[in-house]
Amino acid sequence: METIIETRHLNKAYNDRVIALADVNLTIEKGEFIALLGRSGSGKSTLLNILGGLDAPTSGEVRIDGKNIDFSDRKSLITLRRESIGFIFQSFNLIPALTAQENVEYPLLFNYHDRTTRRERAADLLLLVGLGDRAHHYPREMSGGEQQRVAIARALVGDPLIILADEPTGNLDSKTRDEIFSLMRQVNRERDTTFLIVTHERELGKRTDRTIELLDGSVVT
Amino acid sequence: MILGKLIDYLKVSAHQVARKRTRVFLTALGIAIGVAAVVGTVALGEGVRYQAVEAIKDQSDLTLIEATADIREGAIQFITPAKIDELGAISHVEASSAVVREAYTTKRQTYLEVVGIDPGGIEGVIQPEFLRGENLEPGSRQAVLGHDVAETLQRYEGVRFGDTIPILVRRYDDDGMPVDEEVQFTLVGVLQERDDAFDQVMLIDRGVAQGLRGDETAFDGVLIRVDQPEEVFGVVDGVKDLGLTAKGAFQQIESVNRLMDVVVLILAFFAGVSLIVGVLMIVNTMVTSVFERTREIGITMAIGASPADVIYLILAECFYIGLIGGVLGDLLGIAFTGVINTFGKAFIIAQLGDTFSTFAEGDITLITPEILAIGMVIAIVLSLASGLYPALKAAHLNPVTAIRTGV
Numbered sequence: 001m002e003t004i005i006e007t008r009h010l011n012k013a014y015n016d017r018v019i020a021l022a023d024v025n026l027t028i029e030k031g032e033f034i035a036l037l038g039r040s041g042s043g044k045s046t047l048l049n050i051l052g053g054l055d056a057p058t059s060g061e062v063r064i065d066g067k068n069i070d071f072s073d074r075k076s077l078i079t080l081r082r083e084s085i086g087f088i089f090q091s092f093n094l095i096p097a098l099t100a101q102e103n104v105e106y107p108l109l110f111n112y113h114d115r116t117t118r119r120e121r122a123a124d125l126l127l128l129v130g131l132g133d134r135a136h137h138y139p140r141e142m143s144g145g146e147q148q149r150v151a152i153a154r155a156l157v158g159d160p161l162i163i164l165a166d167e168p169t170g171n172l173d174s175k176t177r178d179e180i181f182s183l184m185r186q187v188n189r190e191r192d193t194t195f196l197i198v199t200h201e202r203e204l205g206k207r208t209d210r211t212i213e214l215l216d217g218s219v220v221t
Numbered sequence: 222m223i224l225g226k227l228i229d230y231l232k233v234s235a236h237q238v239a240r241k242r243t244r245v246f247l248t249a250l251g252i253a254i255g256v257a258a259v260v261g262t263v264a265l266g267e268g269v270r271y272q273a274v275e276a277i278k279d280q281s282d283l284t285l286i287e288a289t290a291d292i293r294e295g296a297i298q299f300i301t302p303a304k305i306d307e308l309g310a311i312s313h314v315e316a317s318s319a320v321v322r323e324a325y326t327t328k329r330q331t332y333l334e335v336v337g338i339d340p341g342g343i344e345g346v347i348q349p350e351f352l353r354g355e356n357l358e359p360g361s362r363q364a365v366l367g368h369d370v371a372e373t374l375q376r377y378e379g380v381r382f383g384d385t386i387p388i389l390v391r392r393y394d395d396d397g398m399p400v401d402e403e404v405q406f407t408l409v410g411v412l413q414e415r416d417d418a419f420d421q422v423m424l425i426d427r428g429v430a431q432g433l434r435g436d437e438t439a440f441d442g443v444l445i446r447v448d449q450p451e452e453v454f455g456v457v458d459g460v461k462d463l464g465l466t467a468k469g470a471f472q473q474i475e476s477v478n479r480l481m482d483v484v485v486l487i488l489a490f491f492a493g494v495s496l497i498v499g500v501l502m503i504v505n506t507m508v509t510s511v512f513e514r515t516r517e518i519g520i521t522m523a524i525g526a527s528p529a530d531v532i533y534l535i536l537a538e539c540f541y542i543g544l545i546g547g548v549l550g551d552l553l554g555i556a557f558t559g560v561i562n563t564f565g566k567a568f569i570i571a572q573l574g575d576t577f578s579t580f581a582e583g584d585i586t587l588i589t590p591e592i593l594a595i596g597m598v599i600a601i602v603l604s605l606a607s608g609l610y611p612a613l614k615a616a617h618l619n620p621v622t623a624i625r626t627g628v
Binding site (some may be wrong): 054055075078082086087089095096098102106110115155 | 239525599
């Protein structure tokens, strides 16, 4: 197996006092489907933000796809987000002014893809998430589950190695939650995309390859 | 590539703008009123300038220029035969003729302003219409009188067409004492009234005038006829390039232009003060918009937008505000000038007096494509400038906090 995410002695403290992460050492293989469990305040989101290059650790190392991440180099962090990472958020966070199709295309706008490629890729992904017929609907015209499907398509459009999902089912009812979860699992199997899913629902943890649990910033073993 | 990206940004921003069209429209209206004020006042200024220049063109012989000696860098640039040839070679010069200027008196002490010129020059440059008689014969002591001076001589001295005019030419003897020599000129022609300086002038043969002066090589100037009124200023520049001074009716236009430049600038400046209000409205709208979309901007950065991308997206929205503001401003400006033409014209004409009575026929304002283009440019540039602060503010957001705390 190929290691895709590796952290060594990762620490994160806010204002030198509040410790969010304490000596986190992780090794995640390519294609793994992992649930990141823990109560609120346990450092799950902080870990996710650091792995996605949105936040910088106080100390320690992060290697993504074999490359050390230099958190002081803003350009390389942007490149990381554009090329290697896809984000899914709890509250969907689609751009309200754009249609489903445009929302999925949106990340490619910053990645220098031509219009035809963007359109084709987004259309394919909307089909994949089962929303081929809703391409020209605006977020406000869609249900929560549909919006999250669009968000999954958007996360996939840059063809990332890793999808970081922060409570992707937190705002959904249980039936929709299962659907979204199955969709992510399907994508994981079909495309060999690594998923790291933050959740506080242990139930879902059972349906993943592996769970990582955080408690007060440390990995529970 | 860059252009394609720009179009993509504009497309995304078009969605954002379309979503809050009432707000965008009201904001654009703010800048539009400023633009309309500038367009209106500048159009009024340009209209007055245009009418004044037209009045001058009507009332004077614009295409006639006189080149005279000038002092350049401490040295006098004389009119030499070489210069005369060079002046004649300037493009759009239809005809030119060297002249000598003299002041004679009649025996009865009537002052005469005299221009010595070749008969051919009279034909080609002065282009006279004879009320009576005809042109000079080369080399002979004949005179052609301007309309007004002919009238004066007839009334006070009884000189009629065909008579000889006794003229005293002042010379200096060997001791430097003035001696007046009497010379007889035959009046062979009288010009029709021209409403210019030639109404007061006696035209004689240039060789004769030079002979009387005792200097065959002296020239006082070169009269130039330009082929078209539009080319006058080009020819004037050509004359100045030769180191000479140019005089003529065009100088009135120059003074009008100089005055109107200042007037228009000051008017536009004060009208432009209202643009400040428009700018503040855009800043306010965009700051609010950025604040409302804090989370959206955070998301945009999380999915791969660089701070520069965020700046471009915000500025693209400002571009639309500017575009709408510019179009509205130009339209309002045109409406504003319409109001001036309908209601303000009578008042302005009354203030200007008879000289500018020609104003009554045309519009007192003048909208040119340039003025409208400047209105557009002002609106767009100011909108982009106003968006800079909100855009930078957006670009400096921390994506993590923006997503967590954003509304």
